[in-house]
Amino acid sequence: MISALLKTMRPRQWATKNIFIFAAIVFDKQLFIVDSFLRTLAGFALFCLISSSVYIFNDLADIEADRQHPEKKKRPIPSGKLPVPAAWAAGFFLAVFTLGTGYLLAPSFAYVIGLYFLINMAYSKWLKHIPIIDVLVISAGFVLRVGAGVTLIQVERFxxxxxxxxxxxxxxxxxxxxxxxxxxxxxxxxxxxxxxxxxxxxxxxxxxxxxxxxxxxxxxxxxxxxxxxxxxxxxxxxxxxxxxxxxxxxxxxxxxxxxxxxxxxxxxxxxxxxxxxxxxxxxxxxxxxx
Structure with missing residues (x-):
């Protein structure tokens, strides 16, 4: 079950999607400032976890459709390798933990990842069925990643x-x-x-x-x-x-x-x-x- 949960959390996508949180520190010329780097690194880790929470809830919402998909039917939730109750529990835990820890890191950072989470919940339930809006929401998620990085440092030149x-x-x-x-x-x-x-x-x-x-x-x-x-x-x-x-x-x-x-x-x-x-x-x- 642990292996199935980790696969559902999509660790392969963590770096490729959440690396954009480093845009602020790189383009504001603070990459080699230790405090700024550590804060951004912590924010990156938390964004990975909130993204995983979103992936879990999205898979739960798509479980029936994924079972008809030639590739997605192999995912842990539609295939039955990860029980639905366990997936719900993991998704809620990751969301609560990330929002709480994010607030301790920076309140404005918690607001950004909270907005990211809410938008993606709306996406999973309704917005992903609306042409053009579905892609705009995906785009908003990446822009919020960049914005999250801005909240973690004292921006001067971004x-x-x-x-x-x-x-x-x-x-x-x-x-x-x-x-x-x-x-x-x-x-x-x-x-x-x-x-x-x-x-x-x-x-x-x-x-x-x-x-x-x-x-x-x-x-x-x-x-x-x-x-x-x-x-x-x-x-x-x-x-x-x-x-x-x-x-x-x-x-x-x-x-x-x-x-x-x-x-x-x-x-x-x-x-x-x-x-x-x-x-x-x-x-x-x-x-x-x-």
Whole structure:
């Protein structure tokens, strides 16, 4: 049962989704300040736990639909490996523990993760069935992760442009995920995820084209217009890496038919990993070494 619970908590997704909480400390040039780093690290751990609580409750809400899905039926709750009462108990415990500990860390941080939890509960119950709104809610979750990082440190140079970029990037990933699901499930998509009846592949391709292009433009504007960046505009050197990762993701979802789980791409696709590493190394070098 413990193994099934851990699998339901999705530890493989902790780093790939919750790492955005470190955006504030990195882009505010506080990464090597011990107190700021430890507070952000604690916030990251708590966001992982509240995310796991959300995953548990979402699986409980989707239990019948997941049993009809070719892959999701293997998850611990729909497969019966994790009993439903145990899943409810674990979900409540994680939520209460995280909110209480988060308040001790920083009251404003607790408010952010509380809002994240409530939005996702509404998503699990109602919002995930509404086309476009479902992806907007997913995007809001990533923006709240960035905001949570801001509440943990004394921000001095963090640019609001990063909220814009994060919003657009998460919309891009969300619509990409919906496209991959729709292509995988084909005619039976609606029976597995009701909201897919509100999408078509051409429509999703249009959404993806809009947000991918806008993401590149927004990030490019950030690299030379944000007030906290080096005056020599060296941050513009990171633009090619962002362009490549977006194009690579499009290639994977449309040619390789991947993308149903974006975090799996980050964990398995070597060219994508290399591009992200080079982007991160360049950002660190520009902010902390130049």
């Amino acid at each position: 640019s609001p442009w990063l909220y814009v970029v994060m919003t657009l990037l998460s919309l891009f990933l969300g619509f990409g995920k919906r496209r991959a699901e729709l292509a995988l499930l084909a005619q039976g998509a609606g029976s597995h995820r009701k909201v897919l009846d509100g999408y078509t592949l051409p429509l999703l391709d249009q959404y993806i084209m809009i947000v991918s292009g806008t993401t590149i433009v927004a990030y490019s504007l950030y690299t030379f217009s944000a007030p906290n960046l080096p005056q020599n505009h060296s941050m513009m050197l990171t633009i090619p890496f962002v362009v490549y990762t977006i194009f690579r993701y499009l290639y994977l979802i449309e040619v390789k038919h991947a993308g149903g789980a974006p975090e799996e791409i980050l964990l398995s696709d070597r060219p994508f990993q290399i591009a992200m590493f080079l982007w991160g190394a360049t950002v660190i070098a520009i902010f902390y070494l130049l």
